[in-house]
Amino acid sequence: MTTYLITHRSEDSQLIHREGSAEEAACEIANQLLMFYGSAEKLMAIKSDSPLATFSLIKDDVLCSIDVTKKSIETWRNDVSSIQMAINQFHSAKNRAESILTQALDDLDFAFDSSEALGDFVPSDDISVYGVLDELGLSDLETTFRRALRDMYKFKTYQKSVV
């Protein structure tokens, strides 16, 4: 098992992880678990027993640490990406449903509004789409997913030292 410390890659850094390397996978995993708004290429993985790791710790540059093995990297590449994709598809299905329902409801509002005899009713006052589908429990699902990943990769975040 190898422990990697994850830091931001400086803009001018020439050190780029080799494609398919454990470091590259470590950055992808950290990117997912940190919910980092950027590409995994903007992160750098450093073996925890290297001098650079010590230096990064002293400099307070470390964002998190993760433990990986050859097998857990394979799992990341095979299992996790397919689950992540399924979760993303679930998000898309929810967003698509929300958009179609909203459109259908707008059309219904318009049909009632256009009617002289039946125009007193505004259906969207009674049927709310926005927010309702959030009750599906998507956030619980993602929490469960991340918790499993955190446990598997022994993910730890590092807080900046307060002077």
Added chain:
Amino acid sequence: MTKYLIFNNSLSTGKRNSPGTPEAVACEIARAVDKEAKGLYDYVAYSANKPEATLEVLKELPVYSINLTKRKIDLWHKDALPILDKILAVTEAIENAHDSITSAIDDLQFDSRNSEIFHEINFAGEIDIDRAFNRIDNQSEYIFASMVKSVFGLEYLSHAQGVTP
């Protein structure tokens, strides 16, 4: 103004009102009000002063009666039918949304069952489809039915009405 009597019907009787006639409109209105009746042949209507109505009454009592004028028939075509179409579109959108979300959950569950680390996690258990969809129940169908009943003056005839016990 013409009064129409509306009777229960089924496809097997061979009875039907020609599309576009006031009798057919009377049946459409009855179907819009009665949420149980969905089939095109669930009702048949006759003008109350026609012999067919009398003959039918001898066999079975009517379920509804309605007074229709040309203005009411126009109102049905111009105002109510477009609304009914949109209500059905909302219902269909809700059903489609439910199906596509259920299918996405099934896919997720399938992937997780085949996963080495996620096979013990019940992702589907985290998702409460019914709770979410119960809140987007299409109430407009019921409100529309009640409006149609009142605006078009559809009268439900109790089976006891006119029957000597």
